Amino acid sequence: MFPKWFMKWNRENPTNIYAPAIAVGVVGAAVFVAASLVAIGQPYATDSMQTGPRGTGMSVPEFEADLATPDPDIALLIEDEPFLPEEGEELAGDIYENVQVLGDLTDANFNRLMGAMTRWVAPEQGCAYCHGDGDLDTYGEDNLYTKVVARRMIQMTQNINENWDGHVNANKEVGVTCMTCHRGENVPSDIWFKITPVNERVEGWAAVQNRATSLSQYTSLPSDALEAYLLDDQVIGVHDLESRVAGIPGEDGYPGIQQAERTYSLMNYVSNALGVNCVFCHNSRAFYDGSQVTPQWATESLGITMVQEMNNDYLVPLKDVYPAERLGPVHQDAPKAACKTCHKGHQQPLQGANVIQYWPELATTGAPDYGQ
Numbered sequence: 001m002f003p004k005w006f007m008k009w010n011r012e013n014p015t016n017i018y019a020p021a022i023a024v025g026v027v028g029a030a031v032f033v034a035a036s037l038v039a040i041g042q043p044y045a046t047d048s049m050q051t052g053p054r055g056t057g058m059s060v061p062e063f064e065a066d067l068a069t070p071d072p073d074i075a076l077l078i079e080d081e082p083f084l085p086e087e088g089e090e091l092a093g094d095i096y097e098n099v100q101v102l103g104d105l106t107d108a109n110f111n112r113l114m115g116a117m118t119r120w121v122a123p124e125q126g127c128a129y130c131h132g133d134g135d136l137d138t139y140g141e142d143n144l145y146t147k148v149v150a151r152r153m154i155q156m157t158q159n160i161n162e163n164w165d166g167h168v169n170a171n172k173e174v175g176v177t178c179m180t181c182h183r184g185e186n187v188p189s190d191i192w193f194k195i196t197p198v199n200e201r202v203e204g205w206a207a208v209q210n211r212a213t214s215l216s217q218y219t220s221l222p223s224d225a226l227e228a229y230l231l232d233d234q235v236i237g238v239h240d241l242e243s244r245v246a247g248i249p250g251e252d253g254y255p256g257i258q259q260a261e262r263t264y265s266l267m268n269y270v271s272n273a274l275g276v277n278c279v280f281c282h283n284s285r286a287f288y289d290g291s292q293v294t295p296q297w298a299t300e301s302l303g304i305t306m307v308q309e310m311n312n313d314y315l316v317p318l319k320d321v322y323p324a325e326r327l328g329p330v331h332q333d334a335p336k337a338a339c340k341t342c343h344k345g346h347q348q349p350l351q352g353a354n355v356i357q358y359w360p361e362l363a364t365t366g367a368p369d370y371g372q
């Protein structure tokens with residue numbers, strides 16, 4: 001189909017067309033991608049939150065697409081104004097038979113709170129989850145474990161809001177209700193149990209690490225960091241700043257290699273629990289230096305003591321109340337809470353939505369303050 005002279009010329013001058021074709025293809029694809037990015041926009045755009053002074057690299061980047069997606073649980077928060085009590089109104093403590101904690105509430109507010117607790121913790125089972133199938137005059141009985149646990153949960157929530165205000169209202173009024181942890185589930189997500197030793201073939205220190213578990217954040221780091229730091233009050237730290245310290249590391253009050261590995265395990269947990277990286281709290285050139293940290297470091301510090309108290313004073317003592325299927329798989333220990341039980345991967349639980357504003361009954365261990 002081509003003229004003869006062309007076929008002849010073509011035969012005499014063979015050319016490798018593949019090399020130029022690849023070059024043309026690559027350039028063409030690059031032009032296409034560039035044109036698409038200009039037209040459609042960068043699909044993985046990031047925004048970054050500066051956490052420290054300029055030039056220190058202290059910033060936490062996040063995908064804009066993630067930032068634009070609100071936590072869907074925020075839509076489930078209950079906005080239900082309290083009923084302002086009137087002079088001389090009868091209180092739940094006088095009306096009902098067995099009210100040990102919520103005695104100072106008026107009947108209307110008592111029932112408003114029972115309704116909310118049902119939606120926060122047992123929306124499918126209803127009042128029966130804690131009170132059984134009997135009629136209202138059996139509600140004073142304490143024969144279901146769920147009711148006994150719930151009473152302690154009310155006390156724990158009140159204690160968190162009243163005594164750990166510096167953590168749960170660190171930036172603004174946010175607070176904690178049953179919703180913060182439960183989110184409409186009987187058993188909150190992100191609770192934990194002791195699982196060490198995770199490696200049965202060795203003894204001692206080696207037995208707690210080198211197994212990818214959820215508690216080691218799927219790394220080879222130790223799986224006992226929550227146990228050591230959020231239940232027992234062990235030393236968090238990686239090394240002593242003095243060069244030659246007398247004594248045995250890990251035993252004489254300063255950290256050794258085991259504590260260092262555990263510390264990194266805890267720090268990984270904390271970062272994942274909040275969805276942030278290390279420079280949200282630290283200047284990475286001086287992890288040890290308490291004077292180069294962000295205010296969030298101090299909020300975490302308080303959080304650690306708060307979680308120790310929640311576990312030791314409230315959750316662990318409930319062990320004998322739970323049925324066997326609620327206890328831990330390895331040690332039959334009580335279910336425990338940590339940072340992620342509230343934070344669920346967000347810097348602030350429910351992205352800092354004010355959850356306590358309608359529930360003054362849960363904000364204090366004393367009589368509720370309705371601001372009258």
Ligand code: HEC
Binds near residue numbers: 118
């Ligand atoms: C998550 C558990 C839970 C759910 C669900 C629950 N309650 Fe309660 N209820 C309690 C606890 C705990 C007490 C005791 C409070 C105290 O000691 O201060 C209580 C006490 C009561 C009492 C007082 C009984 C008495 O005579 O002492 C009544 C009435 C009551 N609840 C009604 C309800 C109603 C109505 C519902 C459903 C809308 C409901 N509760 C859902 C945990 C629950």
Ligand code: HEC
Binds near residue numbers: 188
């Ligand atoms: C800091 C987190 C946290 C808060 C806040 C919290 N809970 Fe819990 N709750 C837990 C943990 C952890 C458990 C143990 C899980 C289990 O039972 O397996 C639990 C268990 C329970 C159970 C037993 C459920 C079952 O089926 O075993 C009830 C009932 C309950 N909580 C009610 C409440 C109520 C009511 C409130 C609010 C007044 C509340 N909780 C607030 C963490 C929390």
Ligand code: HEC
Binds near residue numbers: 297304
């Ligand atoms: C939410 C804040 C926060 C985040 C995020 C965080 N840390 Fe920490 N870190 C702390 C606090 C608070 C302490 C001190 C705990 C204590 O001593 O009670 C600490 C202690 C440490 C220590 C011990 C310092 C010493 O005194 O020896 C190291 C090392 C450390 N963090 C590394 C990291 C690494 C690595 C990351 C990221 C994977 C990280 N941290 C993420 C708050 C944070």
Ligand code: HEC
Binds near residue numbers: 169172303347
């Ligand atoms: C009982 C629920 C609860 C638990 C458990 C909890 N937190 Fe928080 N935390 C909150 C609430 C609520 C806020 C929001 C306070 C505010 O923004 O005013 C918060 C705020 C913070 C902040 C400040 C964030 C910011 O934007 O300034 C840090 C850091 C933090 N928590 C770390 C932790 C760590 C680390 C743990 C575990 C050791 C932990 N929290 C356990 C409820 C909790």
